[in-house]
Amino acid sequence: MTPSHDVVLVGGGGAGLRAAIAIGETNPRLRVAVVSKVYPMRSHTVSAEGGAAAVIRPDDSLDEHAYDTISGGDWLCDQDAVEAFVKESPEEMLRLEHWGCPWSREPDGRIAVRPFGGMKRMRTWFAADKTGFHMLHTLFQTSLKYTSVQRYDEWFVTKLLVADGRVQGVVAIELMSGKIETIAAKAVILCTGGCGRVFPFTTNANIKNGDGMALAYQAGAPLKDMEFVQYHPTGLPFTGILITEAARSEGGYLINKDGYRYLQDYNLGKPEPKPVFRSMELGPRDRLSQAFIKEHEKGRTIETPYGAVVHLDLRHLGEKLINAKIPFVRELCLKYQNIDPVRELIPVRPVVHYMMGGVHTDINGATPLAGLYAAGEVACVSMNGANRLGSNSLPELLVFGARAGRAAAEFASRQPEFNPAILAQAEDERRRLERAFLQNTGGRERIVTIRDEMQKTMEESAGIYRSGDSLMRAVEKLRELQNRFRSVALDDHSRTYNTELTSAVELGFMLDVAESIVHSALRREESRGAHQRTDFPARDDQRYLTHSLAYRNLDGSCRIEYVPVTITRWPPAERVYGK
Amino acid sequence: MNQQPNYTEHHPRWYRTRVSTYWWLEKPAYFLFILRELSSVFVAWFVVFLLMLVAAVTGGAESYRQFLAWAARPGVVALNVVSLLFVLLHTITWFNLAPQAMAVRFRGKRVPGIWIAGSNYAAWVIVSGVVLWLIVQ
Amino acid sequence: MPDRISLQVLRYRPEQEAEPTVQEFEVPCHKDWVVLDGLNYIKDRLDGSLTYRWSCRMGICGSCGMTVNGEPKLTCATFLSEYAPGPVQVAPLRNFPIIRDLVIEMGDFMRKLPEVKPWIIRKEEKPLAEGEYLQTPEQLDDYKQFSMCINCMLCYAACPVVGLDSHFLGPAAIALAQRYNLDSRDQGAAERLEVLSQHEGIWGCTFVGECTKVCPKNVDPAGAIQRYKLKATIEWLKSFFMPRGAR
Numbered sequence: 001m002t003p004s005h006d007v008v009l010v011g012g013g014g015a016g017l018r019a020a021i022a023i024g025e026t027n028p029r030l031r032v033a034v035v036s037k038v039y040p041m042r043s044h045t046v047s048a049e050g051g052a053a054a055v056i057r058p059d060d061s062l063d064e065h066a067y068d069t070i071s072g073g074d075w076l077c078d079q080d081a082v083e084a085f086v087k088e089s090p091e092e093m094l095r096l097e098h099w100g101c102p103w104s105r106e107p108d109g110r111i112a113v114r115p116f117g118g119m120k121r122m123r124t125w126f127a128a129d130k131t132g133f134h135m136l137h138t139l140f141q142t143s144l145k146y147t148s149v150q151r152y153d154e155w156f157v158t159k160l161l162v163a164d165g166r167v168q169g170v171v172a173i174e175l176m177s178g179k180i181e182t183i184a185a186k187a188v189i190l191c192t193g194g195c196g197r198v199f200p201f202t203t204n205a206n207i208k209n210g211d212g213m214a215l216a217y218q219a220g221a222p223l224k225d226m227e228f229v230q231y232h233p234t235g236l237p238f239t240g241i242l243i244t245e246a247a248r249s250e251g252g253y254l255i256n257k258d259g260y261r262y263l264q265d266y267n268l269g270k271p272e273p274k275p276v277f278r279s280m281e282l283g284p285r286d287r288l289s290q291a292f293i294k295e296h297e298k299g300r301t302i303e304t305p306y307g308a309v310v311h312l313d314l315r316h317l318g319e320k321l322i323n324a325k326i327p328f329v330r331e332l333c334l335k336y337q338n339i340d341p342v343r344e345l346i347p348v349r350p351v352v353h354y355m356m357g358g359v360h361t362d363i364n365g366a367t368p369l370a371g372l373y374a375a376g377e378v379a380c381v382s383m384n385g386a387n388r389l390g391s392n393s394l395p396e397l398l399v400f401g402a403r404a405g406r407a408a409a410e411f412a413s414r415q416p417e418f419n420p421a422i423l424a425q426a427e428d429e430r431r432r433l434e435r436a437f438l439q440n441t442g443g444r445e446r447i448v449t450i451r452d453e454m455q456k457t458m459e460e461s462a463g464i465y466r467s468g469d470s471l472m473r474a475v476e477k478l479r480e481l482q483n484r485f486r487s488v489a490l491d492d493h494s495r496t497y498n499t500e501l502t503s504a505v506e507l508g509f510m511l512d513v514a515e516s517i518v519h520s521a522l523r524r525e526e527s528r529g530a531h532q533r534t535d536f537p538a539r540d541d542q543r544y545l546t547h548s549l550a551y552r553n554l555d556g557s558c559r560i561e562y563v564p565v566t567i568t569r570w571p572p573a574e575r576v577y578g579k
Numbered sequence: 580m581n582q583q584p585n586y587t588e589h590h591p592r593w594y595r596t597r598v599s600t601y602w603w604l605e606k607p608a609y610f611l612f613i614l615r616e617l618s619s620v621f622v623a624w625f626v627v628f629l630l631m632l633v634a635a636v637t638g639g640a641e642s643y644r645q646f647l648a649w650a651a652r653p654g655v656v657a658l659n660v661v662s663l664l665f666v667l668l669h670t671i672t673w674f675n676l677a678p679q680a681m682a683v684r685f686r687g688k689r690v691p692g693i694w695i696a697g698s699n700y701a702a703w704v705i706v707s708g709v710v711l712w713l714i715v716q
Numbered sequence: 717m718p719d720r721i722s723l724q725v726l727r728y729r730p731e732q733e734a735e736p737t738v739q740e741f742e743v744p745c746h747k748d749w750v751v752l753d754g755l756n757y758i759k760d761r762l763d764g765s766l767t768y769r770w771s772c773r774m775g776i777c778g779s780c781g782m783t784v785n786g787e788p789k790l791t792c793a794t795f796l797s798e799y800a801p802g803p804v805q806v807a808p809l810r811n812f813p814i815i816r817d818l819v820i821e822m823g824d825f826m827r828k829l830p831e832v833k834p835w836i837i838r839k840e841e842k843p844l845a846e847g848e849y850l851q852t853p854e855q856l857d858d859y860k861q862f863s864m865c866i867n868c869m870l871c872y873a874a875c876p877v878v879g880l881d882s883h884f885l886g887p888a889a890i891a892l893a894q895r896y897n898l899d900s901r902d903q904g905a906a907e908r909l910e911v912l913s914q915h916e917g918i919w920g921c922t923f924v925g926e927c928t929k930v931c932p933k934n935v936d937p938a939g940a941i942q943r944y945k946l947k948a949t950i951e952w953l954k955s956f957f958m959p960r961g962a963r
Contacts, residue, residue, distance in 0.1 A: 038769075039826070041867050042777045097848045100836040100899060102856060102863050109850030133776055134863065141834040141892075153826065176815055177589045205771040238748050241774045332774060335793055448760040491764030494731045496591055497816045500764045585734075592730040593813035593821055598879045605786075609876055612924040676923065679939030680946050687854045 002423065005033040005150070006412040007405075008170060008185035010157045010212060012036035013043030014132070014397035015376030015404070016191030017139040018092075022405030024146035030409055035152040035172055035183060037207065037502065040140045044193050044205045045397065048132025049244035049328060051124035052394035054089035056111060060121040062086045069392060070570050072118040072284050073356075073385020074529035074539065076225065076547070079568040081363050081383040085392075085399050092398035093125055101138040102127050104325075114325075115249045116391045118284040118577075120277050124391040129244050129328040135394060152183070156502050157211065159429045160188060160219040161422035166370035167219065168418045171429045173502070178495025180433060182426040186412035187371045189404050190216060194355045194377040195513045197506075200455035201307075202352040203235055203242040212378035214509035216359040217516060221369040222549035222561070224380040226513070227521035227531045228356035230388055231464050233288035235351025237306035241332055243348055245390040247341075248281040250325050253313040254288070255345075256300040262310070266291040269578020279578040286387040286530040287577065289350040293464050302347065309347040318342075350464060354393065356384045356530065357520070360549055365404025371411065375404035382547060386529020436486075437504050443489030447503050450481050450488065454507075454514055457481075462518050467534045471522040478515050482556065485511060516550040519558040524548060541572050615672055618665035625662055674699040718801050721745035723754050725766065726807040728814050736814065738805075739763075745800060751791040752780055755806070755818075768818035775932060778866035781873070782818050783807040788870040788930045809873035822869055828885055831911050832893035837904025855900040862895035862940055864933045871927035871937050877920055884920040885912070887927035887937030894940040913948045921945075 007023055009016045012034045023032045034040065055065050065086040070077045097103055097111065104112045104126050116124040127134040143149055154175040161169040161182070169184040192212030196204025217223050233254070234243040248254070251274060256262045261271045261280065268287060269279035276282065292310060295301055301308035314322060314329075319342045322330055333339045333346055358380035365373040365381075376397045383396060461474035485508060492500040526540035527533050546562040553559050586592050599605075603613040635646035649655060677699050678692030720742050728736040741762055743754040752770055759766045770780040773792045780791045785805050796804065812820035842849060871887040872878045878886050893912055897905040912918050921941045928938040 038771060038777075038779065039822075039867075042771050042779050044772065044777075046777050046866075047772050047774060091844055094844050094848055098836065098842065098844070098901075100896065100901060102860060102899075103848075105851055105853050105856055107853060109852045109855070111848050130776070130864075133866070137863070137865075141829075142836075144830040145835050176591045176821075179589045205777060206773070207771050239773065335775065446760075447764070492767075494729065494765070495589055496730050497767050497819050499767050500759075586731050591815055593815060594728050594730065594736060595813050596810065598811075598876075602876060602879070606926075608924065608926055608929070612876070612922070616922065672923075676942055679928075679936065680942035682858065682943065684854070689857065 002182050002184050002418075003033075004184040004418060006030040006185070007187045007189065007408050008033045008035055008183055009189045009191055010035050010170060010215070011043070011191035011193065011376075011378070012038075012040030012140075012151070012153075013191060013193055013376065014045035014136055014139060014394065015401035016040070016043075016189070017136070017143050018398050018401030019189050019191060019375060019405030019408070020149045021139070021143055021146060022402040023409045024148050026406050026409045027413065028146075028148050030148065030412060032149045033152055033183060033185070034149060035155045035157055035170065037154065037156040037175070037211070039153050040143075040151070041137060042207075043136060044208055045132045045136040045394075047203070047205060047242070048135070048394055049129045049242060050246035050249070051114060051116060051126035051131050051391040052093060052135070053116065053119065053124050053389070053391040054093040054395055055086065055121075055123050056090055056093075056113060056125070057122060060123050064120055065089075065123060067570060068119050068278075069383065069389055070385065071573070071575050072389040073383075073387055074575055075541070075545065075570075075572040076228075076382070076385035076528060076565055078363075078382050078566040079570060080566050081381045083568065084363055085383050085396065088399045089395040092402065093395060096135060096138060096398065099138050099142045102134050104128055114246060115275055115277055115282060116389070117245050117248070117282050117288075118278060118389040119282075119391070124249070126246065129246050129326045132394060156505070157215065158433060158505050159426075160215050160372065161425050162219050162369070163419040163421045163425070166415075167372040168422050169426070171426045173433070175497050175502070178498060180430040182423060184418040184422065185371075186415035186418070187373060187408040189365065189408050190359060190372070190374040190378050191376050191401065192378045195510065196352050196355075198455065198510050198514045198517070199229075199352040199458050200452075201235070201240050201459065203232060203240050204352070209506035209510050210513035211506065211509050212374065213359055213516075214512045216367060216369070216372060216374065217512055217550070217552045219369060219372070220552070221367045221372055222360045222551045223513075223516045223520075224357055224360035224547050224549055225382060225386075225520070226355070226357035226516045226550055227524050227548065228386050228529060229352060229462065229517065230285055230354040230356060230530050231289035231350040232285055232353035233292060233350050234312055234348040235353075236332070236337055237304055237309055237347055237349055239336055240351045241336055242351070242353065243312060243329055243332070243346060244326065245285075247312060247314060247326050247329050249275055250321060251275050251317050252281060254281055254348075255311050255313050256295055257302045257310075258300065260300075262295050262300065263288065263291055266294065267578065283577045284387055284389060285353075289464050290532060292350050304347060307349055309349045311345040312348045313345055314341045315343060315345070354388055356380065356382070356386065356388050357517075360547075361404075363403070364407035365400055366407055366411075371415070373404040373408045375400040379404075380547075386531060433501070433505070437488075437490055437501050438493050438498075440489060441493070443487040445484050445488045447488060447490075447500070447507055450485055451507055451510070454478065454481055454511060458514055458517070462521055465532045465534050466521055468522065468525075469535075471518050474518040475515075475522060478511065478518060482511050482515070512552065515558050519560055520548045520550050523560045545572060614665070615668060618669040621662035621665040622669060624658070625666060628659070670703070674703070718745055721754070721796055721800060722803040723751075723758065724803050724805045725755075725758070725818070726805075727766075727817050730816055740803070743796075745796050745802075747795075747797050749796045751782070751784055751789070751794045751796055751804065751806060754796055754804070755791065767816045776866060778868035781809050781868045781870050783809055783873065788873040790868060790870070790932050793932060809869055811873050811875070811879040812869070820869070824882070825867070825869065825872065825886065825889070828889050829892070832885065832889050833904060833908055833911075834892045834896055836896065836899065836902050837907060838901075839903050849901045851900050858900070859895050859898035862891045862898065862935060865891055865895075865935045865937075866933055868932065870930045870932065874926040874930040876924055876926075877922060881916070881920060883916040885917050887921075887941065888935075890918060890921075890944065891935055891937040891940040894944055897944075909948065909951065912944060918944045918948060
């Protein structure tokens with residue numbers, strides 16, 4: 001018997017769990033499945049640190065949050081999506097408070113908020129500096145209440161099944177047994193997060209391989225704005241562990257090798273002792289990461305065995321504030337860098353952190369492919385435009401996770417049982433996995449060789465600054481890697497918990513996602529937000545106030561199309577910081 | 580494939596490690612824990628000893644003298660010394676555990692654990708002092 | 717510090733062998749490398765069939781718990797150089813069935829979790845329009861420590877009671893129940909008391925205290941359980957001595 005559900009969620013992180021609960025609340029009769037390659041509390045939402053933005057103070061307004069988000073995104077945000085987001089974010093965050101999230105508090109018991117990069121007001125809620133961890137565990141524990149939610153823990157989805165023009169299920173490997181199964185669904189929501197592992201140096205966990213993006217792309221749905229890759233300015237060298245933006249919003253300084261707060265040289269305002277909104281260290285992430293590269297070119301960074309770094313200085317904040325507001329920063333520095341930020345400087349460098357792009361969806365998480373929905377980092381709604389502001393992604397999970405859940409539930413309740421044609425497709429997929437990986441003993445390529453070469457290519461060609469030449473080279477190199485991937489050989493041919501098999505499938509996913517990134521970047525001949533072309537250094541609203549859509553052709557090549565950006569109330573203008 | 584007959588494809592075969600009979604010798608902490616469990620026997624012995632003492636006292640001077648003579652035998656003294664050590668172990672464990680079992684607040688702030696344990700020890704010293712004073716008197 | 721170190725890894729291949737064996741690998745011993753980096757080196761360069769779980773590499777996802785030289789550890793937070801010149805023994809967490817190599821089966825814990833009702837229980841929900849439940853920093857501090865559990869299972873591996881009695885709820889599940897009991901927004905303590913006060917609940921614990929020692933997040937499950945015992949005893953005494961209405 002093929003297991004069959006009304007809605008199947010692929011991924012059990014923040015967006016997936018919020019969607020599952022939304023469906024349980026909307027219609028408890030619907031049978032929901034959460035299919036996740038890791039236990040839900042292992043999902044990468046757990047690593048988010050600094051906070052989650054939602055307007056709550058009387059001196060703040062929804063319009064200001066919307067403006068900060070849109071200007072932060074260099075006017076590539078769909079403004080209707082942003083307006084929905086800022087409006088629904090406060091109630092979603094409150095709901096999480098009612099579910100038990102341990103938000104940090106003011107002395108009188110109200111929710112506390114902190115400043116954050118690119119934000120004009122204090123509106124970032126936080127649970128010390130383990131915000132994502134607390135949100136994920138609150139959602140997971142709350143989801144245990146809903147008995148209509150069935151979990152497939154440690155099941156790895158390899159393919160979406162499409163028949164009659166709509167998605168009707170998935171093929172998944174049950175890791176523990178190695179069984180390759182069909183799970184039928186009337187609607188599927190992708191909630192698999194980002195694809196940071198396409199790059200060599202990233203804050204992203206080992207599981208962030210763009211699974212959902214590739215699943216959608218291979219099923220014919222387009223990926224939107226994939227050229228916009230966010231580098232976070234402060235990662236620890238070697239490990240890539242994130243030092244949260246909250247370290248700067250609590251008053252940390254970024255200094256070069258001379259102890260100079262170099263951001264003042266990059267049109268980000270004047271140095272003040274205390275943090276100033278939308279200025280200096282509280283500028284947006286794209287501008288800060290770009291400033292690092294310029295500073296490096298001037299020879300004012302510090303060389304280490306793991307590349308050039310600058311310093312994050314928290315010493316003046318004092319032990320008490322660091323322990324109260326950013327204890328995890330101290331824990332991470334002590335444990336992994338053997339540095340105590342109370343007394344020492346933290347070496348940091350830009351690190352790949354977040355994908356603004358993702359599966360193209362409308363404001364309810366629906367993709368152009370019927371029955372397929374997406375929410376969270378895997379999706380591009382698009383509310384982050386060309387550069388996401390820190391603390392907008394956690395509320396995004398909630399707002400659009402809930403929206404996608406409700407929309408998918410509504411869609412699923414109108415669909416008939418699945419078309420048996422998908423079973424034949426599933427059988428083909430099972431045979432493909434067997435032949436390409438499990439029974440293939442003749443291959444010569446190792447997973448790690450191809451993965452390393454892909455990551456190196458992406459860093460060199462599609463990093464903070466790109467050019468037409470570098471991207472052309474990447475296009476060719478990725479084609480070559482795609483070909484070589486066909487003769488990849490595994491050491492492990494067993495069924496039980498075969499992580500080499502999942503790594504191979506993940507590598508296939510990453511190669512597709514990498515191709516969509518370089519093709520989208522090559523075609524966008526302008527510089528905007530996180531996409532900086534050395535050969536086209538200016539923003540070009542005439543030609544490129546548009547979203548790029550990457551489609552996968554039948555032969556595996558990538559085709560780029562464009563759709564316009566939705567502008568409601570904020571016409572494109574110059575991005576101004578520090579003034 | 581050189582498969583064991585009892586693996587069937589797609590049926591995971593878990594390996595369960597049996598807990599060794601001597602698991603409590605594996606770590607000092609486990610050993611101490613077993614000693615502490617054992618201490619209950621000796622605590623019980625002290626109670627029995629006390630009851631015997633009470634019975635002897637109520638039985639008149641002769642039975643009390645006999646009891647003292649019996650209690651002074653090397654075997655009984657040795658047993659009581661061992662029991663004392665075990666009871667001390669038991670007591671110290673409980674005092675050290677106290678701060679974990681109680682969260683005491685004073686003016687909104689958590690009282691540090693060392694104070695709670697410390698006050699237990701202090702009370703112990705005072706009570707022992709009073710008892711000693713009574714005996715000496 | 718030597719530039720190479722030997723890892724003695726417990727292997728269990730259920731499709732080929734009936735019992736685990738030990739396999740030795742040599743890996744580079746850089747000063748920044750943790751045990752997990754050593755395992756990744758093996759998987760990438762020496763033997764792609766080595767099987768283990770890992771994800772965030774920053775001590776927050778809870779995937780990579782293993783037994784390192786006899787102690788339960790998060791392998792992403794345990795440096796190879798601490799064990800120089802080696803060898804370093806890496807085995808799966810104790811007290812769990814082994815699925816394969818270093819991967820343990822934790823379904824039992826996942827089934828016990830919902831039993832303690834780890835969610836906010838209210839007699840009456842406050843409407844969202846009325847805003848947040850007020851909670852002072854002191855009230856937050858009452859349960860904060862117990863909310864830090866990452867479910868890494870190190871405490872289950874360290875607890876001999878878990879090994880001896882498979883029905884015991886275990887340290888992390890009880891600490892989580894206590895996290896909600898102590899939350900000023902929660903009113904579900906009485907509902908949880910039923911599950912927790914049975915023999916397999918708090919009274920299964922004999923206070924070995926190892927759970928607290930091995931916890932990488934300073935959750936202090938042993939403390940949570942002892943506090944709960946005290947509370948359960950007081951509740952029991954109340955029900956014994958007081959007429960129903962006065963409770």
